[in-house]
Amino acid sequence: MTTYPTFVAERLTDFVCAWQQAQPHEMVLHQAKRLLLNQLKASAEASRQPAGLQLLAQAALAAGVAGPGTGVALWWSGLRVPRARAALLHGQLLEQLDYGDTHLPSQTSITAALLPDLLALGEIGRHGGARVLTALLVGVEVALAARDLTPAPHVASVARDLGAAASRCTLLGLTRAATSAALAPMCAAWPQAAGDAPQAGAALADLDDFRRVHEIALHCRPLPVAALAPVEAALALRAQAGGRSLQRLRLAVWPGSSKAPQRDELLLDSVATAWLMGQFTADERLAACREHPTTRRLRDTIHLWRDDRLPGVHASRLEAWFDDGGQEAVEIDFFLGSPAHPLCDSQLCELFRSAADDVVLPRRSGEILQALWGLDRSADVGGLLALLRRPA
Missing domain, CATH: 3.30.1330.120 (2-methylcitrate dehydratase PrpD)
Incomplete structure (x- = not known):
């Protein structure tokens, strides 16, 4: 008899492997761009605040660890730092102001936990924009599905870890065996009492629709x-x-x-x-x-x-x-930014410009937006990330 954790691991592996070879519908990719732009808005605003400026100042002291032309770009600074350091600092910026996004049914913020390392990997590996956006969608959907399936005290960390692993497997195009090896141990750690295979099958039946991604609210103000x-x-x-x-x-x-x-x-x-x-x-x-x-x-x-x-x-x-x-x-009834009352693209762009124009040149904000909306056609996500810097 297939155990609950084994069934879940196999279903998630199927999902990840399917999207390693495919590209979501244009409307779903558009939602991924909106999630990315919203997080860039949050990090730009945080980089202007005293705590964010202090983080960037501390990063400048360690920037020499990555020599010229190595490491990854540290957003809103012009510095290059080692991948792990960049992902940590980007994650700290994203968490400062409650200005990111929230999956309303679970009241969970997942995107900010996955995005920093995913973009760093994308930059190092010179992956195309469509692959990075797909990896983000897969990681977010897997993480939120994990929350639906694991009513355990450690559900938040399980969800983040599974989502991050799923996004990395998608981005890197790992084999089925390697993908299963990455996901199965995390599922095996779940309590056996979490549920049964039929229950999991029902909960995971809609994975391919990316339903949970469309239940995410974008914060129009820096508030929980x-x-x-x-x-x-x-x-x-x-x-x-x-x-x-x-x-x-x-x-x-x-x-x-x-x-x-x-x-x-x-x-x-x-x-x-x-x-x-x-x-x-x-x-x-x-x-x-x-x-x-x-x-x-x-x-x-x-x-x-x-x-x-x-x-x-x-x-x-x-x-x-x-x-x-x-x-x-x-x-x-529905605050602005919630799925039933979404920010339109122009409103989201305006919020980004408001946050970023004091950090980069106003003309650079326009270049960032142009690069982001065309990211699915870009051969290298590094082109977008290179724009996220203060002018010299």
Whole structure:
């Protein structure tokens, strides 16, 4: 009898090997480009912040380890560093601002965990853009499928490891035996109680459709996913208030949102800051904004309510009471950037330009965008990565 881990490993191996020899539909590749552009936006914005500048400064001290013409390009710097160092630093940039993406059903961020090493491998091996994009799609889909199949405490690390292994196997075009050797030990480590083969078969039946990739939300603001709908509600309600003096707020969020006290604090701080500033950018995340006495006073008037009538983390409701006795409310069904209310390509490009124009020359931002949208026709992904640098 085929065991659960063996069945899963074989099915995932079949999936990876099939896409080593094929190319996803143009619409699916387009989604991969959007995921990549969104992460480049997040890293560019992070590279402008104090913590990001410090990371790049530290990298400059170690850049001599990779001699001229060796190593891989360190984004937004002009440096070349060893592959492992570059992947680590890129991963740190991507995680700084909660400005990347989230798979809504699982509330998981996977792309940022796979992309840095995948692009480094693509640059070193001079792989074509279509192969890199396909490898990204396969890795993300495998990682998210692993989350569906492993309700274990270590599910997040299992998912990341499996996704990374699947993306590398796809990129390098490994044989079936080598692909199985990479994936099977990770599946074998799962608890035997995780499920059975028929259950896994049902869960993996739609792998080839890349369904999970299309369930990923792109963050239009540097915020955790649980704060995106509330902040959008705050900005909409503020515009609706017409400058009236605010008395108090009541914020309704989905009960499945994180209940960690520090996350609730960040959520309330973000709503209060958005209301006071009329926007939410990386500047509004700074301690000077969050800890300002005016922000604290407004935050203390917000009542947080977990409403089981809300359908998911993509929705929120905000009610306001004013000193003149009036009351207003706004309900967000799907925040901007969620799969049901996606950022259009032009909006995503504008967010990228806003993040990158102060890091590279504005004309270079246009070159980056042109290279990215044509990446599936590029013979070497290194051409795009060479553009991600500060001007000399």
